[in-house]
Amino acid sequence: MAVSASWTWTCKSVRIVCLVLLIITIQVHCETVQDELLFAPGGQLNMKMGQAKPQRFLLYDVNPGEGFNLRRDVYMRIANLVKRLLEKDNWVLVLPPWGRLYHWKSRNMQQIRIPWSTFFDVESLNRHVPVIEFEDYIKITGEAAIDEHVYLQSYKEGWTDGKWEERMHERECNDQPTYQKNGEGKYRGWYWGYSEAYARNFRCLSIQGVAGTLVPYLTKNITARSVMIDRAETALHDTFGRSLYWEARRSLRFAKHLRDIGDEFRKTYLDSTDAKDKTPVLEDWREMKPTPGSAVGGPYIAVHLRRQDYARSNRKEVASLPKAATHIKKKLKELKLKKVFIATDAPVSEIDQLKVHLKGFEVYNYIPPRTVHDKFMDGGVAIIDQWICAHARYFIGTGQSTFSFRIYEERQLLGFDTKMTYNRFCGDGEPKDCEPPSVWPVVY
Structure with a gap:
């Protein structure tokens, strides 16, 4: 039976369309897997096939008056929070740029917007949890915008009945926030010296507990792609002195x-x-x-x-x-x-x-x-x-x-x-045999 030229062309057209659709499908799948591999925990390749979870970003900052070495301690708390969040979603930690610290006395230079790579081995940090610089975050998202700015604060009334217990509630801010909403609906304030940075939403969260307390809040109450935890020093270490603490500390080279x-x-x-x-x-x-x-x-x-x-x-x-x-x-x-x-x-x-x-x-x-x-x-x-x-x-x-x-x-x-190692000077107001520093042995 003879086949017409038009029918032959139709079959070719269908094959071409199918081939193009197949190529697009493969490309999208590869990009999805590549995105998942890029931020795989611990710097290891995540070879799990299937649909990748959407990428989410956790940013943080601390009280402006805190010093360089206390900020390193807060990093460990937040890094281990991300470690737990990775069990739920595909998170990456955005490192807050350094700058304007009290103990940095040199006034003849502009010490702001300093990337972590200036001071620390970022590749080493990535062997514990996935991290990126703030500049990279801007490149990935296309703007210096944060979806949700969560400002941590203590409970205004203090401990309940004089007893300490873990708890967390969204509340009115205890004090007037320094971040204010402008006419464009954007919250502006100090974002590490980036005048173009802003938050789309701002809220205050009273918290009394360890950093891990934030896991359900960040995974269930907030669905935004990017979240900033401000005054992060308010949340305590989950496992101070234990193996997870030391993993974060060992990575901080x-x-x-x-x-x-x-x-x-x-x-x-x-x-x-x-x-x-x-x-x-x-x-x-x-x-x-x-x-x-x-x-x-x-x-x-x-x-x-x-x-x-x-x-x-x-x-x-x-x-x-x-x-x-x-x-x-x-x-x-x-x-x-x-x-x-x-x-x-x-x-x-x-x-x-x-x-x-x-x-x-x-x-x-x-x-x-x-x-x-x-x-x-x-x-x-x-x-x-x-x-x-x-x-x-x-x-x-x-x-x-x-x-x-x-x-x-x-x-x-x-x-x-x-x-x-664990020795210190005895102050003039102390006895000669003053108490030495507490020893916290490394736990592997």
Whole structure:
């Protein structure tokens, strides 16, 4: 039976249409899978086939007055919140840009809108939970907009009947919010120095509990694609001191370019290298589980001597310069060492006084070259100080200081004995045998 030319063309047309539809279907599926792979938890490829869950973004910020090292602690709380949220939906944590911190005293530079990669190893963070910089968030979403801004606050009436219990309710704001709705219906305020950033909605949430308390609220009460948790320090750690806490802490590595600067200073002035000190750093923190006491450290003592605001407020934990020098000399003689590295916020005049008190010993402190300070700013210089302190044979910190606490943790992660790490100066208002810092051993 003969087949007409028109019928043949119709069959070809159908085949072409089917082929085009097949190609489009495959392309859409691949893009969906690619989106799921891009933000797979822990930096691992998520090979689960099928429809990917919509991408959601969690942003956060803290009280503007909080310091650099407390902010690192809040990061761990929120990172572990994301760890739990990933069990429900496809979340990624948006890292809040750094800037305008109280302890960053250099006023000759604009220290705002600083990405996390300036100070920390973002690839290392991704091995714990998926994270992106705020600039990347803008590129992905197409604008610096946040769907829901949730401002955490305490309960105005305090604890119920004087008893602490976990609870959470949307309430009227306790205080007048600094974020205000403009004529375009956008909430404007301080979003890390980005004048173009805004929120579409704003609400206050009274909370009393750990960060994990927010999981049902974020997964059931809010369906928006992007959510910002403001005043995130209000929510406490879910598992302080346990394995999940330490996973987040272990992932929070300093940027390699800052570690390299600290390593060069150690080698040049303190006769300290990883090989000599037995402080090797593996590329993947998940593979590092040093035995406590395996690290020896460089042939020097390191101290963190907090001054300025601590000294001005006459805190009892603060040692005077003569008392601090006496403590340092005693420990140098005991360990048969000649060198001491000092990390301090003290003015040059006080550092000079301390050197006079330590006559006969070699006193070092890190003074950044102009190029380093301009590029990495006050935050980067503080990290270099912490990294050098973390490798000393023996460390002495300042009581109640989060700067010292972060060094305690860093030394434990390198394998130092707690007795060579958890030490502090006794303040002038304390006895000579003042209580040492609490030891929080690493849990793997």
